[in-house]
Amino acid sequence: MNDTSYLQEEAGEIRNRAAWLAGFVLLVLCFLLARAWYLQVFQGNYYRGMAENNRARLVEITAPRGFLYDRNGNLLVNNTPSFNLYLVLEDIPDLEDTLGRLSRYIGVSKDELNQRVLAKKNLAPSRPLKIKTDLTLKEAALIEGHFPDLPGVRIEAEVKRNYIHGGLAAHFLGHVGEVSPEQLDQRTYLDISPGSIVGQYGVEKTYDAWIRGKQGQKSIEVDVQGHERRILRVQEPIKGNDLYLTLDLDLQRTAEAALGEGSGAVVALDPWTGDILAMVSHPPFDPNLLSGVLTPAAWEALAEDPRHPMNNRVLQGQYPPGSVFKIVVSTALLETDVIPPSFTVNCSGGLRFGKRLYRDWKKGGHGVVGLHRAIVESCDVFFYEAGRRLGIDTLAEYAKRFGLGRPTGIPLASEKSGLIPTTAWKQTARGEPWYPGETLSAAIGQGYITVTPLQMAMVVSTIATHGYQYQPRILKEMKGPKGSLGESSPVLTGMIELREQTIATLYRALGGVVSEDHGTGRAASTKLVDIGGKTGTAQVVGIRPWMNEENTPKKFKDHAWFVALAPLDHPRIVVVALVEHGGHGGSAAAPIARMVIEEFIKRDRPASYHQL
Amino acid sequence: MIDRRLIINFDLKFFLVMFLIAGIGLLCIYSVTAPQKTAGFPLYLKQFFWIGLGLAFFLGIILVDYHNLCRYAYLFYGISLGLLVIVDLVGRVGQGAQRWISLGFLDLQPSELLKLSLLLVLAKDFSGRSSRHGLGLTQLPIPILMVAAPVLLVLKQPDLGTALAISFMFMVMVLLVGPKSRLVIFGFLVSLMLFPFFWHFFWHSLKDYQRDRLLTFLNPMADPLGTGYHIIQSKIAIGSGGLIGKGFLEGTQSQLKFLPMGHTDFIFAVFAEEWGFIGVIILLGLYLTLLLWGVEAAYKAKDPLGALLAGGAVAILVFYLAINIGMTLGVTPVVGLPLPLMSYGGSSMVTTMALLGLIMNVKMRRFMLFY
Numbered sequence: 001m002n003d004t005s006y007l008q009e010e011a012g013e014i015r016n017r018a019a020w021l022a023g024f025v026l027l028v029l030c031f032l033l034a035r036a037w038y039l040q041v042f043q044g045n046y047y048r049g050m051a052e053n054n055r056a057r058l059v060e061i062t063a064p065r066g067f068l069y070d071r072n073g074n075l076l077v078n079n080t081p082s083f084n085l086y087l088v089l090e091d092i093p094d095l096e097d098t099l100g101r102l103s104r105y106i107g108v109s110k111d112e113l114n115q116r117v118l119a120k121k122n123l124a125p126s127r128p129l130k131i132k133t134d135l136t137l138k139e140a141a142l143i144e145g146h147f148p149d150l151p152g153v154r155i156e157a158e159v160k161r162n163y164i165h166g167g168l169a170a171h172f173l174g175h176v177g178e179v180s181p182e183q184l185d186q187r188t189y190l191d192i193s194p195g196s197i198v199g200q201y202g203v204e205k206t207y208d209a210w211i212r213g214k215q216g217q218k219s220i221e222v223d224v225q226g227h228e229r230r231i232l233r234v235q236e237p238i239k240g241n242d243l244y245l246t247l248d249l250d251l252q253r254t255a256e257a258a259l260g261e262g263s264g265a266v267v268a269l270d271p272w273t274g275d276i277l278a279m280v281s282h283p284p285f286d287p288n289l290l291s292g293v294l295t296p297a298a299w300e301a302l303a304e305d306p307r308h309p310m311n312n313r314v315l316q317g318q319y320p321p322g323s324v325f326k327i328v329v330s331t332a333l334l335e336t337d338v339i340p341p342s343f344t345v346n347c348s349g350g351l352r353f354g355k356r357l358y359r360d361w362k363k364g365g366h367g368v369v370g371l372h373r374a375i376v377e378s379c380d381v382f383f384y385e386a387g388r389r390l391g392i393d394t395l396a397e398y399a400k401r402f403g404l405g406r407p408t409g410i411p412l413a414s415e416k417s418g419l420i421p422t423t424a425w426k427q428t429a430r431g432e433p434w435y436p437g438e439t440l441s442a443a444i445g446q447g448y449i450t451v452t453p454l455q456m457a458m459v460v461s462t463i464a465t466h467g468y469q470y471q472p473r474i475l476k477e478m479k480g481p482k483g484s485l486g487e488s489s490p491v492l493t494g495m496i497e498l499r500e501q502t503i504a505t506l507y508r509a510l511g512g513v514v515s516e517d518h519g520t521g522r523a524a525s526t527k528l529v530d531i532g533g534k535t536g537t538a539q540v541v542g543i544r545p546w547m548n549e550e551n552t553p554k555k556f557k558d559h560a561w562f563v564a565l566a567p568l569d570h571p572r573i574v575v576v577a578l579v580e581h582g583g584h585g586g587s588a589a590a591p592i593a594r595m596v597i598e599e600f601i602k603r604d605r606p607a608s609y610h611q612l
Numbered sequence: 613m614i615d616r617r618l619i620i621n622f623d624l625k626f627f628l629v630m631f632l633i634a635g636i637g638l639l640c641i642y643s644v645t646a647p648q649k650t651a652g653f654p655l656y657l658k659q660f661f662w663i664g665l666g667l668a669f670f671l672g673i674i675l676v677d678y679h680n681l682c683r684y685a686y687l688f689y690g691i692s693l694g695l696l697v698i699v700d701l702v703g704r705v706g707q708g709a710q711r712w713i714s715l716g717f718l719d720l721q722p723s724e725l726l727k728l729s730l731l732l733v734l735a736k737d738f739s740g741r742s743s744r745h746g747l748g749l750t751q752l753p754i755p756i757l758m759v760a761a762p763v764l765l766v767l768k769q770p771d772l773g774t775a776l777a778i779s780f781m782f783m784v785m786v787l788l789v790g791p792k793s794r795l796v797i798f799g800f801l802v803s804l805m806l807f808p809f810f811w812h813f814f815w816h817s818l819k820d821y822q823r824d825r826l827l828t829f830l831n832p833m834a835d836p837l838g839t840g841y842h843i844i845q846s847k848i849a850i851g852s853g854g855l856i857g858k859g860f861l862e863g864t865q866s867q868l869k870f871l872p873m874g875h876t877d878f879i880f881a882v883f884a885e886e887w888g889f890i891g892v893i894i895l896l897g898l899y900l901t902l903l904l905w906g907v908e909a910a911y912k913a914k915d916p917l918g919a920l921l922a923g924g925a926v927a928i929l930v931f932y933l934a935i936n937i938g939m940t941l942g943v944t945p946v947v948g949l950p951l952p953l954m955s956y957g958g959s960s961m962v963t964t965m966a967l968l969g970l971i972m973n974v975k976m977r978r979f980m981l982f983y
Contacts, residue, residue, distance in 0.1 A: 014919040015911050017788050021923055022907040028934045029900045033893065035941045039851040040889040047851025233841065 057088075057222050059128070060193055063213030064159050066240035068173060068203060070249040071275070071476055077173055077204075079159035083135040085143070086128035087117065091152030091222075098150055105142045106132055120195070130178075130195060133160055133292045147227055154228070161197070161204075161291045167284035169252050171312035172245075172276070172412075172474070174202020175287035177294070191215075197291075202312075203245060203474060206411045210478060213240030241485060244477040246275035254599040255280045258592040263580040265313035265453045268596050271461035271565070271574050273490040274470030276410070278596065281313040315408070315415040318450040319578060322538030323378045323520075323585070324561045325399075325445030327459060327506070329386055330375060332398035334502040338389045341505075344370045347381035351440070358384050358440050361537065375509035378520045378535060380444050387443020392434055395442060396422040401496050402459045403469060404451055409493065410472035418455055421448035446539055457576040460563045462496060463510075464571035466503050469494040510534060511568050514590075521562060524590035529601045530568035533593060535585035536561030557581035562589035566597045573600050621976040622674075629902050630670075630953065630968055634663050634961075636895060637954030640882045643861050644874040655875060655956055662958040666965030673969030677977060678921055681970075682736040688729035689758070695722035696765045721959040723774045726762050727928060728966055730778060733758060735920035738789045747791040749798065755782070770818065773949035777931050784927035785920055788910075842878070845871050846940045850884040857888025875956040877948055881940040896937075902968070903930055909975040918974040925967040932964075 039047065068077035085106070092098050095117070103110040116131045135143070140155050147153070161176050177200040183189045188209060192198060196215065199208035216237030221229045248268075255266040255278040268278040285302065302310060311317065333339060349365035351358045360366070360380040366373065374382035387395060399405060405420035419425075421442065423434040441447035454472065462469050471491040478485040510532030513521040520535040538559040560582030565571040575593040582588030642656040673681070699722050734755060741751050759782045766775045791799070849863065849871050863885035874882045884892050903926055910922035929952055936951040938944030950960040 013790060014788050014913075014916055014923070017790060018907055018910040018919060018923055021784065021788070021910065021926060022904055025900070025903045025907060025926065025930050028930055029896050029903075032934065032937050032941065033896050035938075035943055036850065036884065036889060036892045036896075039847060039941060040853055040884065040892065041855055043851055044854040044889075047848050048854060050848045051852035 057220055059156075059218050059220055060196070061216035061218055061234075061237045062158050062197065063215050063237035064239045065161060065176070065197075065213060066211040066242045068211075069242065069244045070247045070252075071244060071277075072248065073244065074249040075164060076169070076245070076247070076249065077164065078162050080162040082133050082158055082160040083137075083140045084130055084156050084158050084160075085132040085135055086130055086154040086156060088128050088152045088154060089117075093151065098153065101146065101150060102143070102153065105146070106135065106139050108132065127195065128154055128156075151227075161288075163287040163291075165249075166288065167286055168256055169247060169279060170202075170284040170287050171281040171314070172202055172247060172279040173287065174204035174206075175200055175285075175290040176204050177291060200290075201287075201310075202412060203243065205413055207243060207475065207478075211240040211243065214238040239481065242479045243475055244479065246270075246273075246277065246474050246476050247279070248277045248600075250603065251596060251599055252278040252280070254278075255592070255596050256282075256284075258595040259577070259579070262582060263307055263313070264582065264589075265317055265578045266575070266592055266596065267314045267453050267457050268573060268575045268600070269457055269461065269472060271464035271571055272468075272470070274461075274473040275476070275490075276472055276474050277573065277600070279312075279314050281311065281317075283307050283309045285309045312412070312414075313453065313578070313580075315410060315412060315452050315454045317578070317580075318416050318418050318452055319559050319561075320447070320449055320538040321445035321451045321456060322536035322559070322561055323380075323445060324456055324534050324536035324563050325449060325451075326375060326378065326383055326443075327463065327510075327534055327563070328399050328402055328404070329383055329390070329395060329443050330371060330506060330509070331402075331463075331498070331502060332390055332395055333371065333386050334505055335398070335499065336390065336394060338394075339386065342370070344368050345374070345379075345382045345385050347379050349381075351381045351384045353384070353388070353440055354437055356437060358437075371505065372509050372512065373518075375506075375534070376512040376516050376519050378513075383443045384440045387439050388436070390443075392439045392442055393422050395439070396420050399449075402462055403494070404455050404459065408452075408454055408458050408472050410454060411474060415454075416452055418451040419448055445536060453576045453578045456561070456563055457574055460565050460574045460576065463503070463506060464565045464574055467496040467498045468492060469496070507532060507568060510565070514564075520586045521564075521590045523586055524562065524564060524594040524597075526594055526598055528598050529566050531564050531566040531594065531597055532568045532571070533562055533564035533590065535590060536563070537583070537585045540581065557583055560585040560588035562586075562593045564590075564593040564597060566601070573597060621978075623905070623972060623975055626902070626905050626968075626972060626975070629898055629905075630965075633895070633898050633902070633953040634666075636883065636898075637879060637951075637956075638663070639860065640879050640886070640954065641875045641956050643863065643886060644879075644882055646861075659956055659961075662956075662961040665958060666961040669962050670965040670969040670972070673966055674973045674976060676973075678918060678970065678973045681973075682732050682917060682921075685729065685732035685736045688725075689733040692722055692725040692729045693762060693765075696726060696762060698722070700765060700768065723762075723766050723769070723771055724959045724963040726766070727774070727778060727781070727963060728970075730759065730762060731781065731921065731924045731928070731967075731970070734782065734785050735917055735924060738785060738920055739916040741789070747786065747789050747795060749792075749795055752786075752795075755786075771948075772818065773935065773947040776935075776947065777928055777949065780931045781924050781927045785924050788920060788923045789916075842873075842946060843939075843942050846878050846881040847942045849878075849881040850940060853885040853888045853891075855889045857884075857886050857891055860886055862886060876950060877936065877946075877955065878940055879951055879954050879956070880937050883954075884940070899933055903933075905975070906968075906971045909971050909978070912978050913974050914978050918978070922971045922974045925970050929964070929967060 064079050067075060067079075070076055085102075087098070089095070099110050099113045099117070102108075103113055113131060117129060120129045135155065143150065143153065143155060163170070163173065163175075176197050179189055179192050179194065179196050179198045181194075183198065184192065184194060189198065193215070198212060199205040204211065214237060216235045218234040219232040221232055251268055255268060259266050259280050259282050262282065264282055266278060266280040267276065269276050289298070290302075346368050347360055347365040349360050349363055358380070361378065365381065366377050366379045369377070369379045369382050371382070373379065396405075399420045404418060406417045407415040421434075421438075426432060426434045438447050442449055458469065458472070469492065471493045473488060473490060475488050477487040511530060513519045513535065514525045514531045514533050521533045524531050524533050538561060540556055540558055558581070560579040562577045562585050564575045566573055575596045577589040577592040577596075579588040579592070638656055638659055641659050645655045737755055737758070741747065759778060763775045763778055766778070852858070853863070863882060871878055871881055883895060887895075906922055906926040906929070910919045910926065913919040913922060932949050932952050935944050935947060935949045936955075939946050939949075950957060952960065952964040
């Protein structure tokens with residue numbers, strides 16, 4: 001058809017113009033080539049000189065971390081200026097010589113400096129290595145004065161973390177440190193460059209992404225020695241967000257002082273919100289020390305310390321609860337109707353079960369006791385009998401309802417879950433059946449059972465709220481440069497149905513522990529407020545070859561527990577104190593809880609009053 | 613289904629040159645990004661995936677006769693225009709410009725899709741108009757409208773580069789069809805008259821950073837630490853490469869992270885620094901070969917449709933090439949267009965391979981009879 005020929009003719013017309021297109025393409029590419037020739041060959045030497053001389057470097061500018069405040073706006077952690085010493089290996093022709101000179105100026109041995117350099121050898125040679133923080137003005141001046149002899153040495157005025165109250169609430173606030181190679185592989189640290197400072201423990205770690213801010217950059221021109229000549233351009237860093245934590249500084253101070261030098265833990269919380277008001281774990285560590293350039297020796301000393309100062313005992317210490325567990329057993333007893341309310345046991349100082357005699361802590365026994373007196377005087381025989389009747393699995397069931405045996409979900413790392421044994425657990429974990437006698441030990445919080453102080457605090461909180469369970473909360477509000485970024489609200493995680501009768505009986509008994517003449521927790525009584533509580537004395541070893549307490553070596557002494565809630569009519573604070581190897585809960589732990597509660601009541605603010 | 617003649621006519625040389633250039637791009641991306649620490653998948657491995665995806669588009673497009681493709685041109689055009697409008701409404705903001713629709717694994721850039729469908733629709737429209745006596749004034753309004761709508765939408769995003777590329781493609785296609793000489797004079801005068809108005813509108817539709825870039829182009833030293841920084845560093849990188857280059861992985865400008873966007877917009881500077889002028893000759897030679905084969909496809913096409921498709925595709929590619937490489941050499945403004953086949957990125961790779969697929973499509977079917 002002539003359609004085809006028409007098309008071909010059309011195509012022919014276009015063909016001629018396509019030749020022009022080819023010419024155009026050729027022209028464009030020739031032009032680009034000519035330009036490349038001009039830059040690379042004609043001006044090549046000029047640009048090569050620029051590339052070498054201008055040797056600009058990109059330097060990261062650390063962003064100031066956000067500040068940490070307590071719930072009332074008291075400053076806990078801020079930043080202070082620090083002159084930091086950096087080495088750029090690429091620019092150092094003779095490392096030995098440079099380190100030798102530096103060691104004279106800053107009073108750190110050459111070997112030590114060498115070690116610090118070696119520890120960071122894996123970084124690119126153009127990346128500045130931080131080898132000393134906190135130079136004094138004199139040291140900085142000395143080094144700058146000798147700059148011509150110190151190629152590749154740089155001093156940067158930066159900020160470092162400042163924990164205003166030192167070791168106060170150290171485990172809660174945590175510390176910062178250089179990001180580790182393992183962390184760099186994680187998604188959370190995606191935009192972090194090696195050598196950056198990130199949160200490594202506590203709140204600093206949990207909320208690092210919010211606190212850390214955004215790193216800035218400056219492009220600097222350096223001379224042949226790698227010293228800054230001028231700033232080419234700056235992208236300012238952005239400060240991190242400020243956090244208002246649930247902690248109460250005054251309460252924390254009181255708790256720290258009350259616990260004193262010994263090892264132990266104190267935690268105070270608001271049962272109606274889960275707010276952690278105080279969290280003490282002793283011995284503390286020094287976050288200011290940990291946040292600087294830590295020498296390997298110092299780190300080893302910390303890690304090897306037999307008292308484990310890096311352990312947050314509040315959520316990582318797993319202890320047998322001892323008699324404080326009787327709160328859980330009593331609840332199970334009252335809720336299951338295994339025994340009538342009028343049930344009594346004649347305590348003669350021990351209970352023979354099988355071939356073994358299960359002793360009461362009080363020689364000679366308590367006589368005829370019902371539930372109330374059994375709690376008040378912490379009669380073991382009554383609870384042996386109660387435990388025997390309930391059975392381990394029912395006990396475990398109630399313990400688990402209270403949240404024992406699993407982490408509370410507090411947003412701090414490495415929380416432990418403790419252990420609530422059951423028959424099934426024994427069979428799988430130990431390959432043995434459950435022996436009935438073990439139920440008796442469990443009923444007084446001994447044997448396999450372990451709990452953390454925080455878990456115990458949650459048990460008491462649940463009693464304080466008549467069954468509501470709130471997740472422990474550590475962050476109240478976050479503020480950015482433009483104001484509040486939102487307040488956190490309490491998270492209700494569960495609810496236990498408790499009879500009114502159960503609550504009333506428990507409250508009477510817990511009050512009796514503190515107020516009645518024979519109560520084990522009289523040391524916690526105060527004129528300021530009615531306190532309810534329960535003592536616990538957790539055995540560390542079962543057999544005691546030592547005749548009296550004075551002779552007992554400290555490490556075999558019992559752990560002292562005291563759990564408390566106050567005021568008894570409308571509990572607004574729950575306190576748990578644990579003193580490792582402190583002996584009796586009533587004498588070692590109860591006064592600590594009392595002091596914290598007194599401080600809380602003294603500063604009673606209607607604003608924090610929660611109506612039921 | 614697949615005609616045997618298709619396989620015979622498949623141009624292996626063309627295919628290999630395309631791969632060679634993509635491979636060079638891969639080396640450059642490796643050189644820039646390998647020393648840096650990035651979590652997840654390294655970029656150069658991802659680029660492998662993008663090349664594979666581009667290849668799938670390339671093969672997919674050459675399988676369907678271009679006449680059949682153009683049968684759906686209006687549909688494609690409608691869809692991509694619709695997507696552009698959606699981007700305008702809901703698109704996510706990326707790098708200050710609203711260009712992407714997120715598809716989860718891949719961020720779809722409708723303006724890329726639009727380049728292709730506009731090419732098809734213009735080729736179809738123009739090939740239906742007689743060029744025996746030249747393209748007359750009355751034949752232009754519809755194509756102009758078809759170009760103007762997406763250009764305005766793309767400008768609004770704002771994506772100056774794509775808007776200019778589309779306009780350039782349109783201009784080349786008009787010239788290929790052949791306007792009447794009267795039209796050329798008329799068009800020239802009208803644009804001269806309208807220029808001040810258009811310029812005013814255009815200048816004020818630009819974002820600050822775009823204006824800065826254009827002004828900086830005129831005088832980079834006016835602000836050597838701000839916007840001029842890219843151009844100066846790029847020129848230093850290329851210039852210091854010299855005749856033989858600094859060697860693979862040895863480019864100090866790019867290795868010291870001195871050159872920004874070394875794996876995307878400024879990849880040519882990375883290449884030129886490490887491989888020198890000799891490398892540049894070879895690379896530009898490869899591009900020239902590819903583009904001239906494209907022109908040849910247009911030249912030898914059996915019908916106007918094929919010629920216009922191939923010609924239009926070449927026009928876009930040469931525009932990208934000129935603007936991108938020109939930018940790194942400091943002779944064109946920084947408008948943020950990728951270098952075809954080399955710059956890192958899925959969208960650009962897919963579009964480029966699809967355009968090359970269209971050229972191959974035309975090339976392969978030049979011996980076949982029409983039906």
